[in-house]
Amino acid sequence: MNIRRFTLIFTPYFWLIALFLIPFIIVFKISLSDPALAIPPYTPNFDLSGGWSAIGTFFSQLDFENYEFLLTDDLYWKSYLTSIKIAFFSTVFTLIVAFPIAYGIAKAPLHLRPMLMMLIILPFWTSFLIRVYSWIGILANEGILNNFLLWIGIIDQPLRLINTNIAVYIGIVYTYLPFMILPIYANLEKMDSSLIEAAEDLGCSRIGAFWSITLPMAKSGIVAGCMLVFIPAIGEFVIPSLLGGSSTNMIGKVLWGEFFSNRDWPVASSVAVVLLAILMIPIILFQRHQQKENMNE
Amino acid sequence: MTQAKQTTNVFSPWLNRDNKPLIKFENITKKFGDFTAVENFNLEIYEKEFFALLGSSGGGKSTVLRMLAGFEQPTSGKIWLDGEEISNTPPNERPINMMFQSYALFPHLNVWDNIAFGLKRTKKRMASSDIKARVEEMLRLTQLEKFASRKPHQISGGQRQRVALARSLAREPRLLLLDEPLGALDKKLRQETQFELMDIQEKTGTTFVIVTHDQEEAMTMASRVAVMDNGKLLQVDTPNNVYEAPNSTYVANFIGDINIIEGEAKIDAEGLLSIHYSETAAPIQTENTNNQIHDGQSVSFAVRPEKIWIAKEQDVSLPNNVKGLIVDIAYLGNLSIYHIKLESGQVISAQMTNILRTGQQEFTWDDEVWLNWNDTAGIVLTR
Numbered sequence: 001m002n003i004r005r006f007t008l009i010f011t012p013y014f015w016l017i018a019l020f021l022i023p024f025i026i027v028f029k030i031s032l033s034d035p036a037l038a039i040p041p042y043t044p045n046f047d048l049s050g051g052w053s054a055i056g057t058f059f060s061q062l063d064f065e066n067y068e069f070l071l072t073d074d075l076y077w078k079s080y081l082t083s084i085k086i087a088f089f090s091t092v093f094t095l096i097v098a099f100p101i102a103y104g105i106a107k108a109p110l111h112l113r114p115m116l117m118m119l120i121i122l123p124f125w126t127s128f129l130i131r132v133y134s135w136i137g138i139l140a141n142e143g144i145l146n147n148f149l150l151w152i153g154i155i156d157q158p159l160r161l162i163n164t165n166i167a168v169y170i171g172i173v174y175t176y177l178p179f180m181i182l183p184i185y186a187n188l189e190k191m192d193s194s195l196i197e198a199a200e201d202l203g204c205s206r207i208g209a210f211w212s213i214t215l216p217m218a219k220s221g222i223v224a225g226c227m228l229v230f231i232p233a234i235g236e237f238v239i240p241s242l243l244g245g246s247s248t249n250m251i252g253k254v255l256w257g258e259f260f261s262n263r264d265w266p267v268a269s270s271v272a273v274v275l276l277a278i279l280m281i282p283i284i285l286f287q288r289h290q291q292k293e294n295m296n297e
Numbered sequence: 298m299t300q301a302k303q304t305t306n307v308f309s310p311w312l313n314r315d316n317k318p319l320i321k322f323e324n325i326t327k328k329f330g331d332f333t334a335v336e337n338f339n340l341e342i343y344e345k346e347f348f349a350l351l352g353s354s355g356g357g358k359s360t361v362l363r364m365l366a367g368f369e370q371p372t373s374g375k376i377w378l379d380g381e382e383i384s385n386t387p388p389n390e391r392p393i394n395m396m397f398q399s400y401a402l403f404p405h406l407n408v409w410d411n412i413a414f415g416l417k418r419t420k421k422r423m424a425s426s427d428i429k430a431r432v433e434e435m436l437r438l439t440q441l442e443k444f445a446s447r448k449p450h451q452i453s454g455g456q457r458q459r460v461a462l463a464r465s466l467a468r469e470p471r472l473l474l475l476d477e478p479l480g481a482l483d484k485k486l487r488q489e490t491q492f493e494l495m496d497i498q499e500k501t502g503t504t505f506v507i508v509t510h511d512q513e514e515a516m517t518m519a520s521r522v523a524v525m526d527n528g529k530l531l532q533v534d535t536p537n538n539v540y541e542a543p544n545s546t547y548v549a550n551f552i553g554d555i556n557i558i559e560g561e562a563k564i565d566a567e568g569l570l571s572i573h574y575s576e577t578a579a580p581i582q583t584e585n586t587n588n589q590i591h592d593g594q595s596v597s598f599a600v601r602p603e604k605i606w607i608a609k610e611q612d613v614s615l616p617n618n619v620k621g622l623i624v625d626i627a628y629l630g631n632l633s634i635y636h637i638k639l640e641s642g643q644v645i646s647a648q649m650t651n652i653l654r655t656g657q658q659e660f661t662w663d664d665e666v667w668l669n670w671n672d673t674a675g676i677v678l679t680r
Contacts, residue, residue: 197368198401200388202415202468208389212414216405 024276031269032062042265066270075254076271080278083251086165086240087233090172094229095222097173098180102221103214105181106188117185120178132171132242139167139243163245171239176232180225187221188214220293227286231279251275308520309535310343317380319344319504320365320472325374327360327528334360336528338374342472347498347505349519351512353551357528358508362474365506366395378471389418394470398477400461402449408460409445412436415468435463438497455486462494466501475507479514491517512552516540524548540601542586545680549599554634556605556645558598562590562677570677572598575641582616582672590677600675605647607635607660608667615669621645623664635660637668 029046036043044061047054070076105116123131138144139161146158161167191214199209237252244250251271258268310316318341325338335357342348350358363369364376367388376384383391394415402411412435416428423431436442439459444452449460458478465473478494479487495518498505509515515522516536523533524547532544543549546557558581560574570585581598590596611618624644625636632650639645647668649659660666 192399192401194397194399194401195403197366197388198395198397198403199414200368201366201393201395202464203389203418203420205387205389208418213403219405 027269028273030265031066031273033266035264035266041263066266070270079249079251079254082249083234087230090169090233091226091230094173094176094180098177099184102181102184102188105185120181132239135171135243165248167243168240168248171243172233176229179228183224184218184221187218191217223289227282230282235275316343318342321377323375325371328372334528338530344504345502347518347520349515349522350508351515351522352525354510356525358525362476362508366393366474367391392471394465394468395474396461396465396478398480400457402457402460404449407446407448411460412464412467431467435467439463454481472504477509542676546597546678554602555599558643562594562596564592578641583675584673597678598675599678602646602648604670604674606669607647607649608669611667612669616672617670619668621668623660623662
C-alpha cells in the first residue's frame, strides 16, 4: 500500500481515535473510579512505574458503583426523562415551524432562493451564546415581548416566560431551526414538480397530493432534520441554564453541576457515559434509515 | 356501392359534419404575462382519434396540452369536453389523464402502487378487488407483470415509459394526453414503442392527444396532425394531406424535406399556371390547384425531392425539364440524396432509390443531369 492511500484512509481514523476514542476511554475510566480530594479529584490513577502488581491493583479498584448510584437517586433518571421529553417536543415544534419555511423556500422563484437560504444561515454569524442571551432580553418580565403585548393590550399582566420550560422550548426551536430547514429544503428542492401535477391528474386534491406525494418524498429530509435537532437537544446545557428555571433539570445541567459544583468527576463521567448510551439509540436508528435509503437509490 | 363502403372503412370522423367532437377549443388564447403562448386557437378532436400536436419547441403545443389537462387555465375562450365546458375545471375532476414527458412516476411507490394510485382516488370508491383486477389488466396490457413490485428506479427507461402509460390509462380516461411520450427513448426503442402505442390505443379505444416535435413520430401514429408555430394553428389534416398538400411554406419545411422555388405566377388564357423563377430558365409548369392565385402574384413552388426524377437525358414527355450539375451526394443506403445546382443558381435536392445492389451508382459528382418532374409533382403556396 502506498503512503498516499494510507494517509488518506488513516486520517479520519486517526481523528476518531485521537478525538473520540481516547477521550471516551479516559471518561469511562474516570466513571469507574472513586472521588478523592486530590488533583485529579479521583482515584486510582494509572501508574506504570509500580510494575505489574500496581497495574493489577489499579484494575481491582475500578468498579461500577457510580452507575449503581445513578439508579438510587431519582434526580438522575428524572433528568434523563426530562431531557428526552424536552428534546422530543422541541424536535416536533421545530419540525412544525421548519417545514413550511423549507417548503416556501423550495417553491420560491429560483433567483430568490439563495437569498432566502442566506437569511436562514445568517444567524450563525453571531455567537450562539449571544443569541441565547438576547432571548433573555426578549422573554424577560420587563422584556420586549411582554412590553409589546402589554402595549397593544392583549394582556394586562406580564407573562412569566423566562425561567420556564416554555423559554427552553423557544430557545431550542430557535437555535436548531436551520438544522431542520436545511435537510428538508434539500429534499423538497430536488422534487420534480410534475409529480404533484401527476398526483392531481390522477384524482388527488391539492391537499391530497401534499399528503400522498410531497410528505413521503420529504421523509428522509425530515428524519435527518429530526436527528440533527433531537440528538444535540438532549445534551443541551446552555439553553436550559440561561433560559430555563431551577425546575428545568436537563441532564446537561446535572452533569455540569456534578463536575463543577460537586467536583464529583466519577459521577459526572458516569452521567456522561449513560447519556452517550442513550444517544446511541437514535443514532443507530438514523444510520439504519440512511442505509435503507441508500439501498433504495 | 364500393365507393360508400370505402369511406366507412377509413377512420375519418372529422369529415362528417353530424359527428360531435369530443374536445372543442373555442377561440382559446393563453397569455403568460406579456407573452402570448397560444393565440385564438380553434380545434375539434373526435372520439377514438390519435391526434398529434406537432411543432417546434416553444410553439405552444405543450400549453395546449396543459390546458386540456387542467394545469393551465385559458386567458380567454372555452374548452368543451363532450359538450360540457371544462375550461376552469381542476385537473382531478376531469376525465382526462396525462402521461408526462418525465413520466413523473412516484419514486417511493412500486410499479403496482403507481398504477393503482389513480384507482384509489376515484370519485366513486372502487372495491379493492376491482382495483386489483384493473391493475393486473394494465400490467398485462403493458407487459409489466414481472415488474409489479419493483420501484421505478429499478426498471429500464422503456419499462418506466410503459408504467407511465399504464398508470394514465388505468382510470379509463375519456382522453389520454401524451407529452413527448417517446422523447427519452433511444431510436430503436422509439420505433418499436410507436407501434405498441398504436396497438394499445386501438385495443382500449381511448382518444389520444400526443404532443411531439418529431414529425416522423406524428406521421407514423396520428390519424390527424395539427402543426403549430408561435402559438398559432397552421394546419390540421391527415398525415398524408399535411405532407402532400401543406398550406404554407412553414408546414412544408417542417414536415420532411422540400425544395422551395420562389417566383411569379402567370396564368395563361387556358387557365394553365406557370411559375417564372429565373430570366434564363423555362418557367415551371404546374397544376393550378389553388384558385386564389392571380396573374402576376409572387408565389412559392414547393416540390418534394422524391418527386423529382434525375436523368442523363432530357425527357420531353414530362412538362418540366431543367439542366443542372450534381454538387453533393448523400448515400443513405436505401436511397441517395443528390444536390443539383441549376443553371439559374438554385440548388435542388432530389432523391433516387438505390434499386441495384451492385455496380456503379448511375450518377456522380459534377455530372450534368436533367431534372424532370410532372405538373402534379409540386404545390404552389402563397404564404
